[in-house]
Amino acid sequence: MTESTTTQTTTSSGRTLRTEEMIINMGPQHPATHGVLRLELVVDGEIVQEVIPHIGYLHRCFEKHCEHMTNYQQVIPYVDRMDYCAAMNNEFAYVVAAERLLKIEVPERVQYIRVIMAELNRIASHLIAVGTYGIDIGAFTPFLYCFIDREMILDLFEMTCGARLLYNYMWIGGLSHDLPPEFIPKAKEFCRYYKKRIEEFNNLLTFNEIFVKRTASVGVLPKDVATNYGCTGPMLRGSGVDWDLRRDDPYSVYNKIEWDVCVGKGEVGTVGDCWDRHIVRMREMEQSLRIIEQAIAQLPEGNVQAAIPKRIRPNPGEVYARTESPRGELGFYIVSDGTATPYRVKGRAPAFSNLSVIGEISRGAMIADMIAIAGSTDIVLGEVDR
Amino acid sequence: MTSQEIFDRLIAQFGAVSDAGIVSKLDAPVDPSITVAPAHLKAIAFFLRDDEELQFEHCSCLSGVDLKGKFAIIYQLASLTKKHKITIRVEVPAENPSLPSVESVWKTTNWHEREAFDMFGIVFTGHPDLRRILMPYDWEGHPLRKDYQVPEFYNGMRVPY
Numbered sequence: 162m163t164e165s166t167t168t169q170t171t172t173s174s175g176r177t178l179r180t181e182e183m184i185i186n187m188g189p190q191h192p193a194t195h196g197v198l199r200l201e202l203v204v205d206g207e208i209v210q211e212v213i214p215h216i217g218y219l220h221r222c223f224e225k226h227c228e229h230m231t232n233y234q235q236v237i238p239y240v241d242r243m244d245y246c247a248a249m250n251n252e253f254a255y256v257v258a259a260e261r262l263l264k265i266e267v268p269e270r271v272q273y274i275r276v277i278m279a280e281l282n283r284i285a286s287h288l289i290a291v292g293t294y295g296i297d298i299g300a301f302t303p304f305l306y307c308f309i310d311r312e313m314i315l316d317l318f319e320m321t322c323g324a325r326l327l328y329n330y331m332w333i334g335g336l337s338h339d340l341p342p343e344f345i346p347k348a349k350e351f352c353r354y355y356k357k358r359i360e361e362f363n364n365l366l367t368f369n370e371i372f373v374k375r376t377a378s379v380g381v382l383p384k385d386v387a388t389n390y391g392c393t394g395p396m397l398r399g400s401g402v403d404w405d406l407r408r409d410d411p412y413s414v415y416n417k418i419e420w421d422v423c424v425g426k427g428e429v430g431t432v433g434d435c436w437d438r439h440i441v442r443m444r445e446m447e448q449s450l451r452i453i454e455q456a457i458a459q460l461p462e463g464n465v466q467a468a469i470p471k472r473i474r475p476n477p478g479e480v481y482a483r484t485e486s487p488r489g490e491l492g493f494y495i496v497s498d499g500t501a502t503p504y505r506v507k508g509r510a511p512a513f514s515n516l517s518v519i520g521e522i523s524r525g526a527m528i529a530d531m532i533a534i535a536g537s538t539d540i541v542l543g544e545v546d547r
Numbered sequence: 548m549t550s551q552e553i554f555d556r557l558i559a560q561f562g563a564v565s566d567a568g569i570v571s572k573l574d575a576p577v578d579p580s581i582t583v584a585p586a587h588l589k590a591i592a593f594f595l596r597d598d599e600e601l602q603f604e605h606c607s608c609l610s611g612v613d614l615k616g617k618f619a620i621i622y623q624l625a626s627l628t629k630k631h632k633i634t635i636r637v638e639v640p641a642e643n644p645s646l647p648s649v650e651s652v653w654k655t656t657n658w659h660e661r662e663a664f665d666m667f668g669i670v671f672t673g674h675p676d677l678r679r680i681l682m683p684y685d686w687e688g689h690p691l692r693k694d695y696q697v698p699e700f701y702n703g704m705r706v707p708y
Contacts, residue, residue: 216681217679224666391605479580496612504612546681
C-alpha cells in the first residue's frame, strides 16, 4: 500500500509531477452496485484508501408504515418489498416473529410448504447473486443460464399464488393458498433438472480460470472481523464460520430435515475471499435441493390455515425472531402494545450489516477489485434502506 | 446458558456496583430481557463479549423504541460459539436521550446506532461518525418518534403527503 500523503515524482526529463489522493463516486447509478448505492472512494492512483458508503436512496419508511397499519397481516406485502429477490424468505421471517408473539402453532403442512417455498426462493435469489456476479466480473453468458433456471422457480411460485416476485403468500397462521396438484411433480422435476445444471454452471463460471483469478484472495474477510461486523449468511460462512440459523436456532421444521452447512475453505486462495463467498452460495443451492426433496417426501396432508381470529391483537410484549434468509440473519423485532396495530417493527436486514464491512475489506484494493468485492457481498438495496 | 444463568453471571460481576441497575425480566411473555443502566452499558458490553462463559461476539440487532416519555434501546446479542442469546435493554429519558456508544465493542453497531440516531435522535456518545444514515443529511426531525410531524416543505419543495 502506498502512503496516503501528497508526494512529488520527477519524470526522466526532470519535470516534477504532483500526485495526490482523489475522490471517486461509484454510484448511485452504477450497474455493479445492484441497486442505488453510492460508494465514495478515496483513491491514490488505482489503490482504494477508504470507502464511505452512502445509503438511503431506496428508503421507503417501512418501519414507519408498519406503525400505521390497521392490523398485523397488512405488514406482509411491505415485507415482500424489503428483499425483493427473496420475498418468500422475508415473509417467512415476519410470520415466524408474529406467530411467536401471538403464541400460535401453525399446522404441520403449512410448515413444510413454507420450508419448500423458502428454499426455492433461496435458490432463485442465489441464482441472481451468482449470475450478476459473473456480469460484474465480465462473464455475461452464465447470467443467461441463471435466468433460465430462475424462471422455472418463478413459474412454480406463479402457479401457487399468482405472483412471480412479490407473493404475499405466507400469512400469519397459514398460507394464502394450498399447493395446486401439479406443483409437487413440477418441483420434483425441477430438483432433478437443476442438480445437473449446478455442475454445468460450476464448469462455466466457478472454476473458470479468469473468474478464479479475479476473485481468489480478493477482498479477504477474516473470521473475527466478520463476526464483529455482524456479517451473516454466505458472508460469514465464506469466512469459515460454521453458523447457520436453520441449524443453530431452528425454526419451523428445519430440525426434522438433514442437510449440511457449507463453509469457505480457501480452496483457490485465502479463506474468506470473494471466491469463497461465491462457492458457498453455489453449494448452498445443492443443499437447498436436498431440503426441498426431503420436505416434499415428508409433506403431510391437512389444512393450510390455523384457527386464528380475523383481527389479531397480541398481548403486550416484544419478540425478536431471527431466520436464515439467502443473505444471512433476517430478524424482526416486534413490539406489541395490545392493540391491533404493531407498536414498533424493526427489520434487521442481513445486507445492512454485510454492507457495513465493505470499507474494512476493500482498503488497499484496486478500483477494479472494488466491483468484485461489492458484488460478492450480494446486497439488495431494498433491504439495506428499507 | 439460559437467560437466568446469564443474568446470574452478570450479577456476580456487577452486583456490587450500586447503580449498575441490572434488572431481569425473565418472566416476559415472549422474550426475556435484562435491563441495565446507561452509565454502565459499555463496561457490561465488554464483559458480555469477552467473558469466557458468555462470549457474545455477535450483536444481531439494535433497535430504538419510542415509549412516549422515554426511549428504549434494545440490543439483541448472540454467541456463535456458545449458541445462546440474550436481549439487553437500556432506557433513557426523552429530554436527554443519550447513552454511551458500544461501537468499540461490536463494530456492527456503528450503522445501527447511526440509524437509531437518524430515526429517534438518540445520541450515542463516543460514536466516531454519528451522521444520519437512511434519511437525507439535511433532513429535519427524527421520523420514527411518535410525536413526529411530517414537514410541509423540504428544501423549499412542498412534500406531498
